[in-house]
Amino acid sequence: MPRPKEPTDFAEDALIARIGKRLSIGPRAAPALRLGLGDDAAILRANAAEDWIFSTDFSLEGVHFRLDTHPPDAVGYRALARAASDLAAMGSEPAFFLLSLAIPRARAGRWLDAMLAGMRRAARRLGLRLVGGDTTCWPQVAISITVIGRAAPGRAIRRDGARPGDLICVSGRLGGAALGLALLLQKRRAAGGKAAIASRRNSLLRPHLYPQIPVALGLHLARQRLASAMMDLSDGLSTDLARLAKASRVKARIHLDRLPAVRVPPALARRGIRAETLALNGGEDYGLLFTVPAARASRIPRAFRGSPITVIGEIREGRGVEAADAHGRIRPLTSAGWDPFRRSS
Amino acid sequence: MPRPKEPTDFAEDALIARIGKRLSIGPRAAPALRLGLGDDAAILRANAAEDWIFSTDFSLEGVHFRLDTHPPDAVGYRALARAASDLAAMGSEPAFFLLSLAIPRARAGRWLDAMLAGMRRAARRLGLRLVGGDTTCWPQVAISITVIGRAAPGRAIRRDGARPGDLICVSGRLGGAALGLALLLQKRRAAGGKAAIASRRNSLLRPHLYPQIPVALGLHLARQRLASAMMDLSDGLSTDLARLAKASRVKARIHLDRLPAVRVPPALARRGIRAETLALNGGEDYGLLFTVPAARASRIPRAFRGSPITVIGEIREGRGVEAADAHGRIRPLTSAGWDPFRRSS
CATH class of the missing domain: 3.90.650.10 (PurM-like C-terminal domain)
Known part of the structure; x- marks a missing residue:
């Protein structure tokens, strides 16, 4: 398979750019919005003392883990850690998370408990508190996590600030x-x-x-x-x-x-x-x-x-x-x- | 299949309660948190003039839509509308959303464009602006949406306030x-x-x-x-x-x-x-x-x-x-x- 020559050729990046373009709905006033698409996370100004940082991440069976290979607690641990990584990458402090979980009925017992135990360990370590979510029954395991972090206003670190000499x-x-x-x-x-x-x-x-x-x-x-x-x-x-x-x-x-x-x-x-x-x-x-x-x-x-x-x-x-x-x-x-x-x- | 006699028997509700219990990490100070698990959405106090409302929702192939039955624009429209419904249910004003999207490579062309066109129409109508997301390649279509709304402090309407005589x-x-x-x-x-x-x-x-x-x-x-x-x-x-x-x-x-x-x-x-x-x-x-x-x-x-x-x-x-x-x-x-x-x- 030919490798892309330029990062702009990256299929995932191109797809994200396309989604952003197709879903953009014009210059609607959004005074709280400090940073939208294109970085590790979005930034909203919550108040004079705090920006809130938002990111969302999938952990999918067959892509991010395999049920026959990964211990269930590692599935839970990694899912939350991966999402929190985007908060760390902005220099923000993890605070809350929402968990959407799709699982087959057969996984809703012991496997789920072990998965949640791993996620709980990650939540403790990372300082994240569950505040909401969604569950549904599905043939495959799909985990979607949205994390919310905090940063001092304007202090979150973006990826576009590098200058020659750095x-x-x-x-x-x-x-x-x-x-x-x-x-x-x-x-x-x-x-x-x-x-x-x-x-x-x-x-x-x-x-x-x-x-x-x-x-x-x-x-x-x-x-x-x-x-x-x-x-x-x-x-x-x-x-x-x-x-x-x-x-x-x-x-x-x-x-x-x-x-x-x-x-x-x-x-x-x-x-x-x-x-x-x-x-x-x-x-x-x-x-x-x-x-x-x-x-x-x-x-x-x-x-x-x-x-x-x-x-x-x-x-x-x-x-x-x-x-x-x-x-x-x-x-x-x-x-x-x-x-x-x-x-x- | 026997029907449950009591709402407490509801399998989904029981699962949500179990997840909440397993993931609770003790009385950690979270001054911004006004309402966590168990309602349509979570409430965080952003500032003295505003609460921010959060909800997350899956739209999954085979559960919430079928690729051979639902027009792609309806898949996109419904996915966002369903998520926004939780904001309406709190009496809050939709503001922002994050979109996580898993799709097969074969759906990443025309099907995706039509799906996004439907989602854009819903976004316009509902007043929601895309601020972040995640994409990945997967054999099935899975859409996870997190919505953020606003309400005057303490004015969001919960489901636990009904009183005899109402x-x-x-x-x-x-x-x-x-x-x-x-x-x-x-x-x-x-x-x-x-x-x-x-x-x-x-x-x-x-x-x-x-x-x-x-x-x-x-x-x-x-x-x-x-x-x-x-x-x-x-x-x-x-x-x-x-x-x-x-x-x-x-x-x-x-x-x-x-x-x-x-x-x-x-x-x-x-x-x-x-x-x-x-x-x-x-x-x-x-x-x-x-x-x-x-x-x-x-x-x-x-x-x-x-x-x-x-x-x-x-x-x-x-x-x-x-x-x-x-x-x-x-x-x-x-x-x-x-x-x-x-x-x-």
């Missing part, structure tokens, strides 16, 4: 979730495609099954006014950085030898799993991707609450994303992260 | 949507189960395909402080009234000869389709069900913007719902409306 930073390790998923699918194949629910104890699987959302780091960056642009790493660095660069109308250059890539166990490396590929294109790490003006570079912490923060490149004049290798050779970086409309689901 | 009112005709659906399914059977997209011009189908949401009436009832309790008629009067009575801890008595039932064409009446059954148990009319203290009865309009308002009964001490027939005989009314977990989907 440093490009990421939090956490890159590729850990993709490595966990690769392991999971490999176990599944080894089991002959039969049901093989993953062990929750395997530490290599944890970044995929129970992603940690850097809410506190996002808040810190917003409160300290450190980041000029920010988004979450949900679809993979090569894709997400292209989106940030496009929104900010700048070029991003990263240095491949600086990527905080996950360590790939030798047995997997021998099978061709490459750390750099996972780091560039593996999605669902849910770390933060952000830019910091050079004048504030000295205030970038080396780590935050145990998670490393790495400067991986810089913003330049121009468009697109390029990568420099260890020898200083520069090439354009193809957006090869997750795109639901390009892969078979 | 009059029970409904807006619009009852059973029109169920009649439209019955016609639609009959046409489908007549076509031998083959694709038979409904004509948008058939006026009997319109209440099902393009439900009118009485937003202005809801606002009027809230602003005039006329209604003591309110909800929307989404699952059918017998079920929805039981929910209102249960939330308010009262008994509801309706008079069957006062129901503003849809007129069933003779050809359909001969096939056993009864207006009273449709009026009692047919869902998706999306009229308003509300109670008015007797002292304010004279202020109940007979119609509002062309739609009739009918007093169908009164609230009494006790629990449950009962129906009086034309001879004054009173019997308990069974909740026999729509319950996704009791029917096969």
